[in-house]
Amino acid sequence: MQGQVDPTVVEGTTLDEALEKAEALLGVSRDELKVEVIQEASSGFLGMGARAAIIKVWPKVSSDVPGLARVEAGQLLVEAPKGAGTPAQIVPGEGFKVFVNGALQEGPFELRGDEKVEVEFPDEEPTWEARVEIDGDGMSAYLVVEAAAGWRYQLEDRPSSPSLVLAATVKERPLPKGQSPAELKELLQQAGVVHGIDEEAVAKASALTETERVLVAQGTPPVPPVDEWIEYAECFSEGKRVVNEDAQRIDFYEMTQIPSVEEGAVLAVKHEGQPGKPGMKVTGEVIEPRLPKTVNLRVGQGVALIEGGRKAVAVVSGRPSNVKGLLRVLPVYTVEGDAGLATGNIRFTGHVVIRGDVAENVQIHARGTVRVGGIADGAQIEGLGGISVEGSIISSTMRAGLLSDLYANAMPHLSLLAQGMPQLTAAVRAVRERAKALEGQFDELSVARMLVERKFTAMGKAISALREVVEKCAPRSGEEELHGQLLKLATDMGVLLPPKSFRATSLQEMEAQLEAILQMFDGMGEETADIKAVYVQNSHLEASGIISIAKACYNSTLVAGRGIAMEEGTFRGGKMTVHRGNIVVRELGSPNEAQTLVFILKGGLVRAGTVHPNVRVVIGREARFFTERLERVTMFINREGELHVSQA
Numbered sequence: 001m002q003g004q005v006d007p008t009v010v011e012g013t014t015l016d017e018a019l020e021k022a023e024a025l026l027g028v029s030r031d032e033l034k035v036e037v038i039q040e041a042s043s044g045f046l047g048m049g050a051r052a053a054i055i056k057v058w059p060k061v062s063s064d065v066p067g068l069a070r071v072e073a074g075q076l077l078v079e080a081p082k083g084a085g086t087p088a089q090i091v092p093g094e095g096f097k098v099f100v101n102g103a104l105q106e107g108p109f110e111l112r113g114d115e116k117v118e119v120e121f122p123d124e125e126p127t128w129e130a131r132v133e134i135d136g137d138g139m140s141a142y143l144v145v146e147a148a149a150g151w152r153y154q155l156e157d158r159p160s161s162p163s164l165v166l167a168a169t170v171k172e173r174p175l176p177k178g179q180s181p182a183e184l185k186e187l188l189q190q191a192g193v194v195h196g197i198d199e200e201a202v203a204k205a206s207a208l209t210e211t212e213r214v215l216v217a218q219g220t221p222p223v224p225p226v227d228e229w230i231e232y233a234e235c236f237s238e239g240k241r242v243v244n245e246d247a248q249r250i251d252f253y254e255m256t257q258i259p260s261v262e263e264g265a266v267l268a269v270k271h272e273g274q275p276g277k278p279g280m281k282v283t284g285e286v287i288e289p290r291l292p293k294t295v296n297l298r299v300g301q302g303v304a305l306i307e308g309g310r311k312a313v314a315v316v317s318g319r320p321s322n323v324k325g326l327l328r329v330l331p332v333y334t335v336e337g338d339a340g341l342a343t344g345n346i347r348f349t350g351h352v353v354i355r356g357d358v359a360e361n362v363q364i365h366a367r368g369t370v371r372v373g374g375i376a377d378g379a380q381i382e383g384l385g386g387i388s389v390e391g392s393i394i395s396s397t398m399r400a401g402l403l404s405d406l407y408a409n410a411m412p413h414l415s416l417l418a419q420g421m422p423q424l425t426a427a428v429r430a431v432r433e434r435a436k437a438l439e440g441q442f443d444e445l446s447v448a449r450m451l452v453e454r455k456f457t458a459m460g461k462a463i464s465a466l467r468e469v470v471e472k473c474a475p476r477s478g479e480e481e482l483h484g485q486l487l488k489l490a491t492d493m494g495v496l497l498p499p500k501s502f503r504a505t506s507l508q509e510m511e512a513q514l515e516a517i518l519q520m521f522d523g524m525g526e527e528t529a530d531i532k533a534v535y536v537q538n539s540h541l542e543a544s545g546i547i548s549i550a551k552a553c554y555n556s557t558l559v560a561g562r563g564i565a566m567e568e569g570t571f572r573g574g575k576m577t578v579h580r581g582n583i584v585v586r587e588l589g590s591p592n593e594a595q596t597l598v599f600i601l602k603g604g605l606v607r608a609g610t611v612h613p614n615v616r617v618v619i620g621r622e623a624r625f626f627t628e629r630l631e632r633v634t635m636f637i638n639r640e641g642e643l644h645v646s647q648a
């Protein structure tokens with residue numbers, strides 16, 4: 001013990017008893033006590049005058065003091081031991097080195113205070129480096145800065161202790177200092193970047209203290225030319241509806257007035273194009289604009305070209321028609337009563353109007369529109385410009401526009417292949433790069449076949465299904481070229497399926513064929529031929545535009561290019577398919593759970609006031625099967641690619 005200790009007064013009958021009490025009280029042996037007798041014990045005479053022994057005791061103070069060590073403000077401070085005290089013991093920590101008088105200490109060591117102690121930390125200096133990257137098209141240049149802050153350490157402060165464990169702590173993190181904007185611009189120039197440099201972006205890169213890729217230069221794209229274009233007359237817009245002002249309720253099923261033109265009317269004018277302006281890459285290379293695209297007026301029946309092909313004029317009076325840029329003026333064929341045995345089948349190059357009903361087994365084929373004032377029962381009607389039935393459609397087949405069985409059946413598989421081909425090509429490219437690095441041989445189609453078999457199995461199923469559709473669906477009139485291209489695509493893509501085939505083709509050629517066919521299909525989907533009816537039962541309806549039904553549709557198949565509208569109607573039992581567009585229906589399915597299927601192939605939403613059990617909805621590749629009744633339902637594919645179902 002160190003320092004002065006106050007004495008303790010102890011009393012006992014005898015001196016030995018007083019010493020025993022002192023030992024017990026101070027917890028030390030008699031040899032470790034310093035004793036001063038204040039009063040000696042006395043027994044007196046015959047018990048008279050007896051007195052106790054009184055002593056004053058202290059624990060003996062040792063002059064031996066151990067050495068101490070502490071860390072203060074990052075500095076190791078040592079107090080030397082005193083007397084026979086032991087030196088301070090130091091235990092090195094992890095991640096740094098301690099040298100005593102130049103010798104590395106790899107384990108615990110002692111210090112008396114006169115040694116030279118040095119601590120070596122794994123300090124890291126900040127780093128900053130920049131390089132230039134130019135996109136493959138030469139239109140963008142980047143400064144890629146790789147920067148990191150440094151690390152500087154010191155000893156962690158610790159209180160005095162005879163045994164001190166050292167530990168390191170972070171003293172500071174110095175930030176890196178980048179190159180000046182002028183130096184970075186010189187770096188860009190050395191890399192060939194001389195055009196479109198953004199001074200602010202260069203300054204930003206110069207001040208970066210952590211890794212980042214900064215766009216610092218952009219090329220100037222060429223100004224595209226103004227292509228030749230055709231201005232069409234207003235007569236090709238939708239016709240005006242004839243509205244009965246006295247009617248209490250008006251809807252789109254009322255008769256629409258058919259547009260018409262007089263002989264000599266200008267139907268279209270071709271406007272000349274204008275050249276574009278050159279652009280420039282970041283490297284200073286000039287980019288020439290493309291040449292203006294040329295267009296030609298296309299005319300057919302009832303239309304002629306004048307002024308060197310710059311204008312198209314009507315040479316007869318009648319109904320103007322514009323189908324994919326082919327201008328015609330067509331007459332209208334009208335049946336004042338019913339279409340039946342008396343009229344026979346009707347095939348007409350213009351528009352057909354039936355004031356009454358269309359009887360069973362009657363066929364109507366029109367290159368324009370078909371309008372039926374009554375019902376169609378057991379009929380077959382095709383109208384390139386659209387079909388409208390004022391009454392009901394029962395056990396009939398309707399086709400409006402160019403949408404066909406080939407389109408409806410092949411499109412789902414083509415959409416799946418269009419989604420999978422870029423992923424398959426990327427996977428093959430990755431295998432090719434690896435084979436190049438290993439100096440191995442590479443067979444593109446063999447690798448693709450292996451990937452389709454093991455990873456892209458959905459593509460394999462789509463190829464097989466597409467081939468089956470093409471072989472079974474006979475082409476309609478005008479679809480021969482499309483059918484041939486589909487057959488070639490299905491055959492070429494068959495090399496990706498077992499057994500191994502040696503047909504001369506490539507993934508690039510397959511993608512090009514697929515894109516060309518999808519563009520043809522999109523062209524079909526852009527037609528605006530609609531079908532309108534009040535009630536449909538046990539029928540098959542196809543329209544390249546929108547199918548609109550006012551009241552109800554039972555046990556029927558509907559195929560539409562742009563959507564299905566049944567805001568106040570019911571669809572029970574059967575199948576609806578839309579290429580791209582929305583399906584809106586008041587009631588979907590039935591209380592007795594009739595199987596009802598709904599498909600949207602390429603994008604859109606389904607909205608229903610009521611959805612009954614046993615209804616299946618598929619949008620793209622996502623599906624939802626309903627097992628309970630829901631109200632005010634909206635379904636669509638969200639940004640994450642999932643089928644979202646909500647209730648308003």
